[in-house]
Structures are given as structure tokens and as C-alpha cells.
Amino acid sequence: MAQRDYYEILGLQRGASNDAVKSAFRQLARKYHPAVNKQHDAEERFKEINEAYAVLSDSEKRAAYDRFGHAGLNGMGGAGAPDFSNFDFTDIFEEFFGFGGGTSRGRRARNTPRRGGDLNQTVTLTFEESVFGIEKEIEFTRDELCSTCRGTGAEPGTSPVRCQTCEGRGEVRQVRQTFLGSMVQVTTCPTCNGQGEVITTPCPACRGRGLERKTVHKTVTIPGGVDTGTQIRLAGEGQPGIYGGPNGNLYLEIQVKPHKFFHRKGNDLVMDLNINIAQATLGA
CATH class of the missing domain: 2.60.260.20 (Urease metallochaperone UreE, N-terminal domain)
Incomplete structure (x- = not known):
């Protein structure tokens, strides 16, 4: 069975820049990821996209492929696994799973002004x-x-301290292994409930x-x-x-x-x- 052209899979012309390769992969990965695309061929298309990116994102493999096609990859371990060391999956993972790579957006969200209840x-x-x-x-x-602590929740004369679990970020990170490699999962800190601070001496009037x-x-x-x-x-x-x-x-x-x-x-x-x-x- 004839193998498809890697540039064709990513919708690119030969000579496309590295940024264009990354951009095409990002868009297609979002479109055909099995977590969001339920079509019967989505998983196969996603594997093709990853294989194409594994070659075209590697300068040595890409050069061999450009000169000799698929035959040029013999002896180089084939397409192999994609190199995602310089690839930012934050927006893709947030869209799929509701978490990202630990950007400042998550840290700012905990202090975002919020309207009081009716x-x-x-x-x-x-x-x-x-x-x-x-x-x-x-x-x-x-x-x-x-009126005693003025809303801090801490006993007058004391202050909340930085949470040691999350180091004040309000979120904790766990490394998960996926078919795309290592991925950081971000969740709300269970110790400070996302506040980044812990009250060690609660205000006696409002109990913290x-x-x-x-x-x-x-x-x-x-x-x-x-x-x-x-x-x-x-x-x-x-x-x-x-x-x-x-x-x-x-x-x-x-x-x-x-x-x-x-x-x-x-x-x-x-x-x-x-x-x-x-x-x-x-x-x-």
C-alpha cells in the first residue's frame, strides 16, 4: 500500500517553514483528536498527522525525506516519535481536557474580581x-x-502565609504520560483551595x-x-x-x-x- 506524502497530510507545500509545520500540526491535531472527533477514521488520521509531524519537525529526517521520500527514512528509525520539546500544547490540551501547561492565566484567575450573589x-x-x-x-x-479582620480572615496582628503545597500559585501540577509524551496536568490546590495563601491563625470573630x-x-x-x-x-x-x-x-x-x-x-x-x-x- 502506497504511503501518503507527509506534506500532503499536513496540507503544506514543500519548503514550508518550521512555523508553518507547527501551525498545521496544531490545527489538525485539534480537529482530529479522538477525544473530540468521533468519526470512525479520526484515530487513523490523527496517527498520520503525528507521523508526518515527527518527520517534518526533525531537520535531519526532513532533509532525507525531501531527497529520497519514504525510502530515505530507512535506517533512521522510520518516522519515530514526534519531538515536542519546543512545542506548546497549552491551548490544545485546555480545549480537550480543561487543563494546560501551567501558564499565568491559571494563576491570575484565582484573583479575578467576581460579582457577589443575589x-x-x-x-x-x-x-x-x-x-x-x-x-x-x-x-x-x-x-x-x-469588622474585626477587615476581610482577611486572619486574626488581627497576623497575616495569611504563602501555601507550601502550591508555593503560592493556587494550583498544583502533576506530570502525566500520554501518547504525545509527558504532559502537565494543573488542578486547584487542595490545601488553599486555589487562594495561594493559608490562614494559620483564623479571626475569632468570623472564624476565618x-x-x-x-x-x-x-x-x-x-x-x-x-x-x-x-x-x-x-x-x-x-x-x-x-x-x-x-x-x-x-x-x-x-x-x-x-x-x-x-x-x-x-x-x-x-x-x-x-x-x-x-x-x-x-x-x-
Whole structure:
């Protein structure tokens, strides 16, 4: 069976630069990797791509192949294994498996500002309050920065220390052996939970959380015309943001008590009144 041309496999012209060879291999490896391509011939195509790259990325083998074709590789161990020593697989591995080669992107992610969570609170109104509106005092609980440690989680006078497990990176690396050679798997550090720091002496007030639960009293304006199920958003009154991120929102859900006589029908007020035949005939 005739062997395919290695340049053809990678979609290249003879004389292509080393960078072009790497770029072609990167694109095709991403496309035909069996982890993402479920076509029946994907694995075979991926082996072809690796074989072609093993030759064309090796200057000595490539020179022999360019002069004599596949016959020129006899006595040189054939195509052999690709040399990935100078190849960055970070983006390919992150796409396939969700991890990479330990770039600074993972380290920066742990300190990325994150928005605080939203809170929900039910507010019960009388029928009259829902119709005419009211200034209503509400009470709810949320987390706020600990007033004792100012959010550090450490006892005043002490500071968090660098995690010894991950050396402050917030992630740990494990070397895995794959068909492509050695690969570094990056996972969140189990000791510091990705923070890069460990609190050795927790704040006694918040027990190391950096947050304390507080009851908040606030007067809000509820406009007239609200009904059961109406939601009112109070921006920034939810849980505090993390690493300088914005606070979440507080959502008030209105519940209206039924009235003894009136009920709503859309924007109309309706009252049901029972009368007898004489009243209906002669008026009342």
C-alpha cells in the first residue's frame, strides 16, 4: 500500500517553514483528536498527522525525506516519535481536557474580581398598600466584610502565609504520560483551595471566613399598583463581591394580602356585592 506524502497530510507545500509545520500540526491535531472527533477514521488520521509531524519537525529526517521520500527514512528509525520539546500544547490540551501547561492565566484567575450573589426577600403588603404605594421598612440578612479582620480572615496582628503545597500559585501540577509524551496536568490546590495563601491563625470573630452575617434594616419605596409576584430590584444590596467585584442585588418579591371586599382584575378594582331580586329590579 502506497504511503501518503507527509506534506500532503499536513496540507503544506514543500519548503514550508518550521512555523508553518507547527501551525498545521496544531490545527489538525485539534480537529482530529479522538477525544473530540468521533468519526470512525479520526484515530487513523490523527496517527498520520503525528507521523508526518515527527518527520517534518526533525531537520535531519526532513532533509532525507525531501531527497529520497519514504525510502530515505530507512535506517533512521522510520518516522519515530514526534519531538515536542519546543512545542506548546497549552491551548490544545485546555480545549480537550480543561487543563494546560501551567501558564499565568491559571494563576491570575484565582484573583479575578467576581460579582457577589443575589438575595431574595418576600415583602407582604396589605391590599391598600399595594394600591396606593408605601415607604416600607424591610429586614434581611447578608454577609459583610468582617469588622474585626477587615476581610482577611486572619486574626488581627497576623497575616495569611504563602501555601507550601502550591508555593503560592493556587494550583498544583502533576506530570502525566500520554501518547504525545509527558504532559502537565494543573488542578486547584487542595490545601488553599486555589487562594495561594493559608490562614494559620483564623479571626475569632468570623472564624476565618473574612465575612460576618449581619441583619440589615432598610426603608424602601414600593410604588402603587404592585401585585402578588411583582419583583423590585435593589441594586448592590446583595452579597459582597469578591476581589473587588461588584455586590449582588436584592430582589423583593411582593405578596399582597386579600381584601375583605375588593380584588384586582388587571388594573381595575372589583367588588362583588350580593343583592336580592327586589334590589336588582327596583334598585337599592
